[in-house]
Amino acid sequence: MHDHDHHDNELDEMTARVRALETILTQKGLIDPAAVDAIIETYEHKVGPRNGAMVVARAWSDPEFAEWLREDATAAIASLGFEGRQGEHMVAVFNTPTQHNLVVCTLCSCYPWPVLGLPPTWYKAPPYRARAVREPRAVLQEFGVQLGPQTKIHVWDSTAEIRYLVIPQRPANTEHLSEAALADLVTRDSMIGCGLATNEAAA
């Protein structure tokens, strides 16, 4: 972290270093700053976990879609318009009353961008990467998720280009909700496996 000592008239070391590289590459014609802006805009504002929530809500509402998701998640997700970089090969893993799924990338930060956007900072940091595989129950407790000791856990380490999307269990008492209302119950963390979908806000 290099952003803690700010002075009004002085760039911090990392800002200056990045600006130097961007200046050099722009002067050489190797990058277009407007393209850099467009990439940032895409992942800050256009592509995010709302996409994944729509996939989950569809799976909860439509058993045929859920089955397609089990058989060929890449195609099923693409049918909703979500595809491309870091989502080329998707696998959906379904939570059940007896089995919980959790996703990690111990080697770097692999994450399904088209459905979840960019990973949050904690997902990329050493504590999560080190501990999710060894002590997921303790990690889940830090997220406020308490699973019974009888609940099995499956941790998926994304070591190749397969990207995993957790389909959380549908909360109870949501039979009356529309697909759009269901999507509102699906959090980003629940699709990584670090949270549960809940209807507390709706109740």
Next chain:
Amino acid sequence: MNGPQDLGGRHGFGPVDVASGDEMFHAAWEKRVLGITLAAGALGYWNLDASRHARESLSPAIYYNASYYEIWLRALERLLQDAGEVSGAELAAGQSSAPGLRADRCLKAEAVSAVLKRGGPTDRPGAASAFSVGDRVRLRNHQPAGHTRLPGYVRGCTGVITLLHGAHVYPDSHARFDGEQPQPLYTVSFKATEVFGADADPALTLSVDAWEPYLERA
């Protein structure tokens, strides 16, 4: 490589920073690093595996003290220097002193959407899978000095093939620019007690995705 990136199962890193919540960037410069890195990838000098190798090749002292996007930035500076597009003197001066070699491949703003949507699939035609779902396999004691996607914590462990993914680009060769050499890819599942010993969570299953050269029949 047995580098700083291979974190699975390591002790001593402390609690997860749950309070950071939805934060994706610590500072504005990190956003520029994301954008510049993706844009520079279009120049075609390296591939996904080579860029990962550049990141994990940072000294562990630097890797563990850097934020995630500082790791990206340092690796990008290295890759651009290795490509001959940027010199150390230019980086120190913050100014270009020579024209770009591949300016014709510069990613333009209007192409960004299509490039991101296309992505980079890694499945390829290749040899049929030697293993089937349900087969017992052992992860080889595979410790190359170069790039590999076999994490250290599962080396030597015995598990079961649970998914077949067909042939995919093989990272070990691809990262050293020695071709895609597609190999069958599998998901292999393990009991946590096999991986982390008798004190591990008895109700925990772990899986990794592993290419056929990482595996032997058990």
